[in-house]
Amino acid sequence: MATDKAWGGRFSAELDAGAARFLESVSFDKRLADEDLRGSLAHAEMLGSIGVLSPEEVRALTEGLSALRDTVRAGDFPWDPAREDVHMNLEAALGPAGQRLHTGRSRNDQVATDLRLWARGACASVGALVDRLALALVDRAEGEIDTLLPAYTHVQRAQPNRLAHHLLAWVEMLERDRGRLDDCSRRLNECPLGSGAVCATTFPLDRERTARALGFLRPTRNSVDATADRDFLVELLAALAITATHLSRLAEELVWWSTQEFGFVELADAHATGSSMMPQKKNPDVAEVVRAKVGRVVGDLVALLVVLKGLPLGYNRDLQEDKAPCFDAVDTVSASLAVLADTITHLRFDRPRMRAALGHGFVTATEVADWLVTRGVAFREAHGVAGRLVALCLARGVELSGLPLDAWREVHPAFTEDVFRALDPEVAVERRDVFGGPARRRVLEALADARARLDARRGPTP
Amino acid sequence: MATDKAWGGRFSAELDAGAARFLESVSFDKRLADEDLRGSLAHAEMLGSIGVLSPEEVRALTEGLSALRDTVRAGDFPWDPAREDVHMNLEAALGPAGQRLHTGRSRNDQVATDLRLWARGACASVGALVDRLALALVDRAEGEIDTLLPAYTHVQRAQPNRLAHHLLAWVEMLERDRGRLDDCSRRLNECPLGSGAVCATTFPLDRERTARALGFLRPTRNSVDATADRDFLVELLAALAITATHLSRLAEELVWWSTQEFGFVELADAHATGSSMMPQKKNPDVAEVVRAKVGRVVGDLVALLVVLKGLPLGYNRDLQEDKAPCFDAVDTVSASLAVLADTITHLRFDRPRMRAALGHGFVTATEVADWLVTRGVAFREAHGVAGRLVALCLARGVELSGLPLDAWREVHPAFTEDVFRALDPEVAVERRDVFGGPARRRVLEALADARARLDARRGPTP
């Protein structure tokens, strides 16, 4: 008879060694040990409160669980793959008392609780790293309030911009990333304990008490749903995939801005690497790997969606495959956020090269069109006029500022000397003085606003 | 010179016909026509309010836009692929007045506004369909409060359950689906108008006014971000993918429950199909196709994530590829929700077969273990005892109720005649009397609670 498992009674043969190896999860779900022990502690105390366990039993369990927690945290716990998973490993370590702990609880509601505790923690820790990167960007933006560079669309020079305004675009994305993590955390914050394997439990558990003890808002409302769904993990993965996508975009920008051709940034030596063959190389490997990491995270998201597709109720063992993608995505995004924050902090912006880039590429051609519009020309016509001026410049090999007024007037009679002032990037950027625009005062306000939000989330400085 | 486009001035040759065909988007973005016209209306009125347009110009534009709206709604608008996209088509239809409308606006902030308006509407309409399916489930659950069936884990009979409790598990999932759509709608509800192509605009637009007119909470905070990111669409697609996953699971259940082997449900003839070759077949095609549709929606989500990966700021034409996956996913999930609601409403539950399924498979073996636990046996030991009883039954070819008390007592001396009462499914299910469990009063409370939530969202009945 198979006796060493949690479920041996009806079986006449031990689980095949290959199957056991295939099924064991302790090699990765041991990561939930802390959450598992917290859940057990709350469960034990509640069992005491309703008289299922005696005060002595509760005390013994509490002490045992605390001791285990220390052992696990110290990295000293002897995880045994033969004991299937984190739950059975920890229960076995409690000795006979551990068996009592299983009263009114199944591994199905136990693991669902562990996962929600873990996911709640992950939302908080990733959220803090999101803010850390946002803060690094805000810090740098404050120092570059007077740095001008071209804004690009289609990676073509478009209009004059402030570097601070550009950097704040990334901050906005991170703000929403944070919001998604917060929403996810709030929605999942219900306690499955008491849902049993699928149909709750026959013991009169005090579900409110356990929920409160573990910091949940309330108990889950349906035992079948609570043990059989993992949508909160998909939501977490989706939020992480969006964040990773944002990071891939920021990384792409760093890669191209550090080319010899752009030269807008130089990575600190401590955040760049060389080549084993080409001695001159200074490669933006950190940015490249961040860019690539979005692949993993999207892959993790797809993995869990595929796992869940078409699963009937209630719990199926397929759900064991929920953990690896979540752990991987949280680790990946966390590492990417941290390393990018450091990279941004130590980046050198090449202000002269940014400014020089404004001198070519007709980045103030929109100003010319706007100049005409304010003198009564319809926008589409004004746009066409400016386009013809650009074509003329290209043919002559000059910039707009190099074209004599006569030539302007041949294209459109409304032009006067005054138009040349519109070609100054500084003037052009200051004229973009609307909420959300790059005029200096608007950017200063946006910076103050962003910093205030970030400070508010970090709580009071002592 | 290329003159028929919005951008012809600097070009000396027309766009190649093949390239034009490849780039045109009006064949699909015409779906945004209503949103585009609403945005133009708000923009025109605001331009009037700040004196950029005269009252006459505003009136002419307002009338023109309203007329266009009627034409579009009637399906009579002559969409012209040669005019690139929905924006240029509609602007051209306004005649010369349309050109004035482009003052302080670019296609980049225009399309971002259209998309947010559309996505906000999609969240609302899909959300209503989510509620419709939830309501269909609640309606059916109320009629099946006294129907018992096995709850399954691993698709093996596990414990006695109420059908109503089972159906409410799906309602819980839909409740969270609705919540995700609401969060998405709230987060995206900011107005990009005034962000221009990338660096806002030189015109002193009243961004608060346009935002308010269009029902947005506020203007977006950064012009580069507002025109270059589409994370709100990824969030929408992720929410839809989770919903579609839930539906695939419900559909899977319908497929298997309608097999000859389970026979728990029979689809109405009006919601089932036959076979062109096999005359006896009654196939659950609707459920099968719903199950399959999750593929499309996950594919749509992946598509947009891949599009966004590694895009630098600001707007890149790649973003044109954001629309097709979103339209497809919204249509797919909407159709699946509606057809499933109808299918559920007209389903026949085979109560006798469900009840009969409780008579085999030892679904009350947990009760036996619990019976021992309440008599002081540790859970793990009690579990082992019940397992050995099951093994004994299997060897003898009987159910637990068919095993004489002597045999019970040989396995464990604590058993008394009283244990047989624990084998009654009705008793067993009533003993699961915790919040979130299947006891009758708990399910009635859950039903009332679910209905109250759904009613509250539908607003007052007149």
Place this chain on the structure above:
Amino acid sequence: MATDKAWGGRFSAELDAGAARFLESVSFDKRLADEDLRGSLAHAEMLGSIGVLSPEEVRALTEGLSALRDTVRAGDFPWDPAREDVHMNLEAALGPAGQRLHTGRSRNDQVATDLRLWARGACASVGALVDRLALALVDRAEGEIDTLLPAYTHVQRAQPNRLAHHLLAWVEMLERDRGRLDDCSRRLNECPLGSGAVCATTFPLDRERTARALGFLRPTRNSVDATADRDFLVELLAALAITATHLSRLAEELVWWSTQEFGFVELADAHATGSSMMPQKKNPDVAEVVRAKVGRVVGDLVALLVVLKGLPLGYNRDLQEDKAPCFDAVDTVSASLAVLADTITHLRFDRPRMRAALGHGFVTATEVADWLVTRGVAFREAHGVAGRLVALCLARGVELSGLPLDAWREVHPAFTEDVFRALDPEVAVERRDVFGGPARRRVLEALADARARLDARRGPTP
């Protein structure tokens, strides 16, 4: 009684209108009409050959099917969504004779046959477009045999290269893309006809004959597999996703090479677009959209994988969802290949800017290291020496060629005047004279080899 369907006999109610709309597939599977008619033709002739149909019946069917083919090709067929799918539409159009055609055939083997015929054709047509793009690249490469530019790694200038060698890298990828399509086409080239709905047929069909008539290599070997699997479509989608990935990479290069910063290429006016707001813009929209399209194709691949996940045997209606992603992916990749071929053909390479880029960024630093190695210095040491020289140049603001010999010798005593010759890009590239390298004669051989392969596939010119 429901009588207008292929399967009405046992049903007492018509299919619900909403369900019918949800299930109909003719709106997209009509694309298989030609394949369906070819299959029917072969089936009819075979039924005649084994005496199941009389010669008159065969003649009538043959004529009917040919007439239908003309109608369909002319676009005149009145597709009726009420008739479910392409098969029932066409069969109904044949009149009573159509019913006889269903002898020994089910829609399950019929659609499997249609799909294989279609996929075989898709492999051929996409393969031809792959070759067309390869040919465009070879054509351009031949004209740029003497154009030098930096090769990049990490988008940092790495070593001198020939543009022709660079372009041939893309040709190699396309060569493998073609190979995957050919393998896919060969593997799927078996005929399902005769597999029935799942368990073949009771009629003594001549499966070899139909297979041969339709150009298949042989009949499929198992009726259950033939009707229930779609792995050949996943293989097709995977091949297309890889091709689309290659195209996204080529497109990315075009986008960056056409920036003002790189300026390596200028798109023809006929393959570039402007901006509605910024008159100066010349945007690489074609390349951007090609880059984005990979999203759709990866999405399509994921969609079908999700559909197939966990489907039991035999045919399930879920398989209806196999078509949309395949049609979309084939169309998307075909359009991308065609438009890129045109873009490449009309591109202007800016040779002076490419050459100028070799003058900065120490692209011949590897040569310096190699120079030392050929004089007996271990590679790692030589690499370090060259690195220190680069650092010295950076500190002094000079290129390697601007550093006096004394300075070289201070870093390593082995240097002699001769080292300056190694800094000439032309010399450097010619020294890379191995198979697969950029030396002129190697590239000429590679070009001839590529052209010969492409010519061989196109067959003899008349």
Place this chain on the structure above:
Amino acid sequence: MATDKAWGGRFSAELDAGAARFLESVSFDKRLADEDLRGSLAHAEMLGSIGVLSPEEVRALTEGLSALRDTVRAGDFPWDPAREDVHMNLEAALGPAGQRLHTGRSRNDQVATDLRLWARGACASVGALVDRLALALVDRAEGEIDTLLPAYTHVQRAQPNRLAHHLLAWVEMLERDRGRLDDCSRRLNECPLGSGAVCATTFPLDRERTARALGFLRPTRNSVDATADRDFLVELLAALAITATHLSRLAEELVWWSTQEFGFVELADAHATGSSMMPQKKNPDVAEVVRAKVGRVVGDLVALLVVLKGLPLGYNRDLQEDKAPCFDAVDTVSASLAVLADTITHLRFDRPRMRAALGHGFVTATEVADWLVTRGVAFREAHGVAGRLVALCLARGVELSGLPLDAWREVHPAFTEDVFRALDPEVAVERRDVFGGPARRRVLEALADARARLDARRGPTP
């Protein structure tokens, strides 16, 4: 100065510790150690053959590499994350001699070679496991040649089938899976060595020689392509994803067939698990986890596609992210194949329950229609007649065999006593006597054919 890296010369600061941790790959790419050493061995010998290394140097390197190989295989190699990756770890372990090995080689062509060697091996080892599962299925099919069961479509009973024929459907899928792996292996079987970092090498390497020594068909044809593309890994992942999809389908079948409702199979105790709460449970966990594993593999495929999207040439560090998904997918599919083969081998088929399932559900209704067709009734009419007979049976609560002849004749006058013989499943299945059908002799031929193919691949038995 940074001196401990392969590239320190031009850098003035050490790599930041966080960045180093983020970038290191040796924790996972050490898996390529054996391939790396084989590649180095071939490179060293070739360098000797062209006189770049002296015979003594070659001998020293050969001995050093062999010793390292032993150390690595014994698991004794002290991997050091500070040394970045597997290449630098192994090179450092060779001492000063290792530096010479870098002559004419870069990490870019080195890792490309390692990956191709590894992928070739993976194709072979996974292919062997595919065959092992196919063989297990063939073995079981041979024992079940006379076991009848219903074939299902839409999971509804469809027609009588032989279990052996059903099992052979899975064998066909595995046959194609094997074919895809073989094609992938063949296509990637070219040697990148000599491609350098991007533009080959200035040393006159004998690329044919290294290619031959490592079992490659030939050297790669373009140095940029050889170092910058990973399409062969995507192809491998796609092949594995298709295999994993097949396995998920087989697993799904096992899950449902082992329900109490179907009861077609019973898993061996050694391949099933119990429940920690419900003592009666015997759960198909192995099948469930196999079904779920397809999620990981599809996720891995998507991950690499996302990594490659939009990467310009040549090598970018993003490519480092190619390894984790490939290792994971190969391990996952290998484990799934092995555990499924064991599960299949030890499965108990419940022949009486399968046979009993043929007695209900009108699985021979097609035979009735066919019976009419062979008597001159058009198929569609015959199908309708059989459908009405089924409706009649349902109304009366009988099976077709229980309906008296009078009732048959009322529905259609052509029926005679003879029709009852057509209702015998044995007769029905034997009439399906076409190539690829379930008639006994056809299945025996198919079995012999499958076994012959598998035997041929395994080579001669000694």
